[in-house]
Amino acid sequence: xxxxxxxxxAALGDETRWSILTALGEGDASASALAGRLPVTRxxxxxxxxxxxxxxxxxxxxVGREVRYRVIGSQLSDTARRLDAIGAEWDRRLAAIKQIAExx
Amino acid sequence: xxxxxxxxxAALGDETRWSILTALGEGDASASALAGRLPVTRxxxxxxxxxxxxxxxxxxxxVGREVRYRVIGSQLSDTARRLDAIGAEWDRRLAAIKQIAExx
DNA sequence: GTGATATGCAATCAAAAGGTTGCGCAACGG
DNA sequence: CCGTTGCGCAACCTTTTGATTGCATATCAC
Numbered sequence: 611x612x613x614x615x616x617x618x619x620a621a622l623g624d625e626t627r628w629s630i631l632t633a634l635g636e637g638d639a640s641a642s643a644l645a646g647r648l649p650v651t652r653x654x655x656x657x658x659x660x661x662x663x664x665x666x667x668x669x670x671x672x673v674g675r676e677v678r679y680r681v682i683g684s685q686l687s688d689t690a691r692r693l694d695a696i697g698a699e700w701d702r703r704l705a706a707i708k709q710i711a712e713x714x
Numbered sequence: 715x716x717x718x719x720x721x722x723x724a725a726l727g728d729e730t731r732w733s734i735l736t737a738l739g740e741g742d743a744s745a746s747a748l749a750g751r752l753p754v755t756r757x758x759x760x761x762x763x764x765x766x767x768x769x770x771x772x773x774x775x776x777v778g779r780e781v782r783y784r785v786i787g788s789q790l791s792d793t794a795r796r797l798d799a800i801g802a803e804w805d806r807r808l809a810a811i812k813q814i815a816e817x818x
Numbered sequence: 819g820t821g822a823t824a825t826g827c828a829a830t831c832a833a834a835a836g837g838t839t840g841c842g843c844a845a846c847g848g
Numbered sequence: 849c850c851g852t853t854g855c856g857c858a859a860c861c862t863t864t865t866g867a868t869t870g871c872a873t874a875t876c877a878c
Contacts, residue, residue, distance in 0.1 A: 616726070616727060616728070616732060617727070619724075619726040620727030622720070623723040623725070623726070623727040624836085625720055626837095628720060635804060636807075636811075640854075640855090642853080642855085650836090650837070651837070651838065652854085652855085653837080653838075653857095654836065654837050656855080657835090657837085674845075674846075674854095675844070675846065675855080676854060676855080677854085683804040684801075686801035687801035687802065689797060690798035690800075691794075691798070693794035693797060696794075697790035697791035697793075701788075707741055730867095744824075744825090745824085745825080746824060754866085755869085756824085756825085757827095757868075758866065758867050761866075761867080778824095778875075778876075779825075779874065779875045779876065780825080781825070819878100820877100821877090822876085822877085823874100823875085824874080824876095825873080827870105827873100828869105828871085828872105829869090829871105831867085832865100832867090832868100833864105833866085833867100834863105834865075835863085835864070835865085836861105837861085838859105838860080838862100839859090839861105840858090841856105841857085841858085842856090843854105843855085843857105844853105844856100845853085845855100846851105846852085847853100848850090848851090848852100
């Protein structure tokens with residue numbers, strides 16, 4: 611599932627969502643459970659979780675009447691890898707341009 | 715210069731800014747020059763460049779009366795490295811939790 | 819100096835984002 | 849059966865964001 615990268619960054623560009631991800635790092639939790647620990651309402655958290663799920667950073671797991679969310683660590687690593695690849699490509703190209711600029 | 719990471723992601727979470735970064739990848743350029751290639755006005759680009767400069771992804775270079783912008787490739791690589799570190803940490807912790815959950 | 823070109827600043831606007839409250843419904847526990 | 853807990857919608861509100869137009873200012877070329 612090759613997520614489009616940019617939305618992933620958009621999802622990661624919000625402090626509250628990082629708080630949620632961090633909280634989920636200590637174990638799966640539902641929106642209600644998270645609302646107990648974070649200074650925002652359950653609904654706000656639910657929306658954030660929807661955004662995170664949309665880009666594959668978390669995954670919902672139904673447990674009876676509640677819906678726990680789990681962090682998908684691999685998606686984070688994957689994004690990092692892709693970003694790194696782009697950074698490397700950039701360095702390469704920029705180096706090439708520098709060479710040209712120096713009249714070599 | 716340890717930029718706060720989250721704003722960097724926020725900056726990277728916009729298609730237009732990626733267009734700008736991509737365009738800059740082919741060589742330094744001014745807001746006006748970029749406006750010629752992208753479907754947005756110079757001012758819009760100027761704002762995006764300000765955002766990108768704010769998080770250290772690009773750097774302004776004054777050349778006479780114009781201001782060229784250069785991509786800082788290292789900032790991209792650096793961000794990738796930090797994200798990867800977080801991803802790794804996550805994997806580690808999630809694995810540990812899984813072990814506990816399995817009663818091992 | 820004059821005209822063309824580049825940047826900067828401000829006002830304005832529409833849409834998106836983050837957040838809240840309120841309500842209805844499903845499901846669990848006694 | 850009934851109260852409680854958890855979700856999901858929907859409406860609504862406010863702030864931010866992406867983008868525009870307009871104008872002032874600086875600078876380069878001639």
